[in-house]
Amino acid sequence: MFYLDGYYYGPFDLKGSEKAMDDLNQCKLNLTKAVSPADSEKLFSYFSETDDPLGASITISPCTGEEVGECISHSLSCEKASRNGPELAVIVGDVDKIVSSLVVGTGGNAKAQLKLANGSSVDLRVNSVLVDPNAMNGGWVATVGLGTIDDFFEALNEKSSEGASLIVAEQDFSLAPQKGDGRKLVAWKDACIALEAQSLPE
Secondary structure: OEEEOOEEEOOOOOOOOHHHHHHHHHHHHHHHOOOOOOOHHHOEEEEEEEEOOEEEEEEEEOOOHHHHHHOOOEEEEEEOOOOOOOEEEEOOOOHHHHHHHHHOOOOOOOEEEEEOOOOOEEEEEEEEEEEEEOOOOOOEEEEEEEOOHHHHHOOOOHHHHOOOEEEEOOEEEEOOOOOOHHHHHHHHHHHHHHHHHHHOOO
């Protein structure tokens, strides 16, 4: 699964399976029932890497199995070619309100926070706010560039990543909703660091 030009693409062809389509429709129903990004008991995380473009992501979804690519709450990604640091894509939630809070009256100085398991937090500068049409569910997808490589990643280890979340526009976006998900977040961090190293001039 990968994100490109405002669209999310999953690797699954569900058209040939009636049961799969029923399960997918149930997942979409879960999304419409206002599953809060902070409602971690109903969310699951998935780590993946992509080749085109080169990148890595943590995808948060209320769905499991083959329906994950069609049923996304939010995702945290990095790409080799990106200059905006890690990016949070918000698919479910009041995207209009989030974008307005980050842009209107902030003078380009909006902040976000990375909350860690030990009770500490890291302030992150909002580097960019991009808005694209949500081709799957209507409305908008907001992609928010957060912090720098260094200040974001130095805080993450297996212990601090358990239960970690991002606070953006006063909304809590879980990054490790289930026990053991901190390891996936660390794997994502390591993949992003490797991509950054590839981008450095020789």
